[in-house]
Amino acid sequence: MLAAILFVLGLIGLLTRRNVIFTLMSIEVMLNAAGLAFVAAGARWGQADGQVMFLFILAMAAAEVSVGLALVLRLHRLYKSVNIDDASTLKG
Amino acid sequence: MVLTFYVAAVIAVICTALMITRLKAVxxxxxxxxxxxxxxxxxxxxxxxxxxxxxxxVYAGAIMVLFVFVMMMLNIGDRAIQIERAWLDPKAWIGPGILAAILLAELAYILVAPAGSPGIVPEVGPKEVGIALFGPYLLGVELVSMLLLAGIVGAYHLGWNAPGEVESLYAMESSRQRAVVSGDFVRAGVDRPTDTP
Known part of the structure; x- marks a missing residue:
């Protein structure tokens, strides 16, 4: 229940905010909510598998946020803004 | 312990809701x-x-440090002084301060509470997690290590200033200054009608 509420809040933040920093923070919240669901399920049956899955999610979030923040720096250097709509065009 | 869980859950939801409605990133x-x-x-x-x-x-330590670093790099210049002034505004930190104080009270309650008091669910300690992690999930651990390596290489590649790129940036900067300084000459060339020979 708590995980669902947090996930929905993160999704709202992801959809409404146009700042890249806020987008990354919302993604963090959503990943955290997914990890909370895993840990709660593992605690419900008394198994360690849920915590192992949380560790995997943790490592994935760390890698994702480092790459994402490097992209934010590139974006700021290129467009002098952190608005996500400025980077809506791709160069193939 | 059940009460502790619900109080912490309510704090988490309130903080997340306030987080996505703030105007300033800090x-x-x-x-x-x-x-x-x-x-x-x-x-x-x-x-x-x-x-x-x-x-x-990891989350409240490492990832938050990354976010703070990026925000500091984005706010270089005169705006840093304004941001410093905004930091000293008590309205900015009194809300998180109150919520964090409630969490600290919960922590003190957990520490003070009798050690034998069972939680709402049986505890799964680090030993079981470690045994499961390096037993049936060994392949997953290896995959995570490869993912982290890819993350390191990707972040390094994206954050790396290519020498040519930096020089072109400086060249652009200096050429813009030169254009400002010698604007008349440039405009003299630009304003010339194209149909004249």
């Missing part, structure tokens, strides 16, 4: 840190102390 970051700490308390009450410790160290 204020949102403060609320996000408190939200992570509240989630760590929730993990502890769910009988997962190892995950709670990792949540504090």
């Amino acid at each position: 204020h949102a970051l403060l609320y996000l840190v408190v939200s992570f700490l509240a989630l760590a308390t929730v993990f502890y009450t769910l009988g997962a102390p190892y995950v709670a410790v990792l949540e504090v160290i």
